[in-house]
Amino acid sequence: MTWQNSRLGNHFKIKHGYAFKSKYFDTSGKYIVVTPGNFYEKGGFKYRDNEKYYSADPPDNFILKKGDLIIAMTEQAEGLLGSSAIVNQDNIYLHNQRLGLVINLNQKTLNKYFLYCLFNTALIRNKIRATATGLKVRHTAPDRILNIEVSLPDITTQQRIAEILSNYDRLIDNNNRRIxxxxxxxxxxxxxxxxxxxxxxxxxxxxxxxxxxxxxxxxxxxxxxxxxxxxxxxxxxxxxxxxxxxxxxxxxxxxxxxxxxxxxxxxxxxxxxxxxxxxxxxxxxxxxxxxxxxxxxxxxxxxxxxxxxxxxxxxxxxxxxxxxxxxxxxxxxxxxxxxxxxxxxxxxxxxxxxxxxLLREFNTLVNLVTNQITNLIFTNQRLRQARDLLLPHLINGSIAV
Missing domain, CATH: 3.90.220.20 (DNA methylase specificity domains)
Structure with a gap:
């Protein structure tokens, strides 16, 4: 298996977000303005209690679609810079100025899910962090990310790696639905x-x-x-x-x-x-x-x-x-x-x-369900641990597929 060095910018572009007006921020509404606070440190989309809803009509080209890959370009909290997430719903989330959206991805040379996993490795995060500026809150920019050089396998190998890692996420999602x-x-x-x-x-x-x-x-x-x-x-x-x-x-x-x-x-x-x-x-x-x-x-x-x-x-x-x-x-x-x-x-x-x-009967039924929920919670933890252990080794080629 041959891995080759390549600039990220050879495979896709990054679109900067829109500066949504704060006067239209609300506690409820049709749209949610996505911020770096919507990202987990290890990657993935995070739901918050204090979402920023937007009460005005947003520009059409800044409404995110299901399957969009977005990147945190502001370190709103320690470790979030460069974290990525895949949008899971259509026409709800808004692409604001603190985020980058992957566009014009050449799918013949780079698999989207492989790229999502790549962004969530320490190797790439450290490279992104090295491009950042700012004393209190660190920021990066699309061009700086696109200039990062990485080692990539051929597209077939990328697809195999993406399938292995996405299987873990599918199992976790299925367990969450069961919960x-x-x-x-x-x-x-x-x-x-x-x-x-x-x-x-x-x-x-x-x-x-x-x-x-x-x-x-x-x-x-x-x-x-x-x-x-x-x-x-x-x-x-x-x-x-x-x-x-x-x-x-x-x-x-x-x-x-x-x-x-x-x-x-x-x-x-x-x-x-x-x-x-x-x-x-x-x-x-x-x-x-x-x-x-x-x-x-x-x-x-x-x-x-x-x-x-x-x-x-x-x-x-x-x-x-x-x-x-x-x-x-x-x-x-x-x-x-x-x-x-x-x-x-x-x-x-x-x-x-x-x-x-009756009280004992009800309690027995609830206990049966909460025990199942607890088992699924710990199953998901083990799945995440296994995925996180595999991720860097698959992405850098130290484990062959």
Missing amino acids: ALLEESIHLLYKEWFVRLRFPGYESVKIVDGIPEGWNRKTLKDIALSIRQSIHPSNTDPNTPYVGLEHIPRQSIALTSWGYSNQVDSNKFVFTKSDILFGKIRPYFHKVVFAPVNGICSSDAIVIRPINQDLFGLTLSLVSSVAFVNYTSKTSKEGSKMPRANWDVMEQYPILIPSSK
Whole structure:
């Protein structure tokens, strides 16, 4: 297999983005202005909680299309310069001035997915970083990237490498879709049993004072506690999982990624596996996950722990429900910067408790689903680790295909 040195500019061009006017930035809308904050450090598209929506009509030639390859040309955060992502939806994302868009790609000499992987290797990132200017925030430019020289195999070899690496991403995406379906099954089960009251055997149960006979009216404090055990990261194993609000996904109960305690240096809350983490600052009330591991978390999260194992399913379903999130938002108290959830009020939220038998049945079903979700989370982590180990060796030719 012969690899040849070549300028990137011999194979494609890079289009600079548009300077969208800040006066049209909004909190909702049809279009989202993509920034370097939408990139993962290792590459790939990242969804954010504070997306920049655009309320005006954008120029047509700066609306990104599905399959477009974009590059971060501003180091908005450490390690993001040169990160690349492939756009996964049509006519939603806008190409702004901090990004480069790969155009006029010669597909006879360079495979797009191979190029995406190439941008996400340390070798190319270091070369891009060397082209950057700026003291506080580093920037690069299309011409500087295009002047970088790389070693490329023939197009057939590129396609084989791209297929190997993309298989990992397809498996990860498939698992993420399975996680989403499993999450939805929990929400639907909760609605069916506890909102619509169509639980097993409901046909033969009388309704007394608005609730099924044998059920009881309680509040959240009767089934769960807020745990505020504080610890400094220096007193933990450096590899202890750390969960900040940035790690908790939007509108998902699956915690799929986290950092480690050696990356933070202030007191954090301790949580244990199956605790529930609830973002307590108003923009993050929709961030609710169950913990698949033991670890520490930001003090901007409330650690909620069921008072016994049989109450896990009900507690998780309740605090992740839209109704509870809306209740928390409306009853939040003013903080120094922004409204925060008030546990003293949250714990007063009314709930219905079924018979012990039904409660155990519901909990068993939820546990089966959350165990599947946890297995998929760790499967995806192993897939990412394997892909990331293979990536540099395949791209530089040290492993033959």
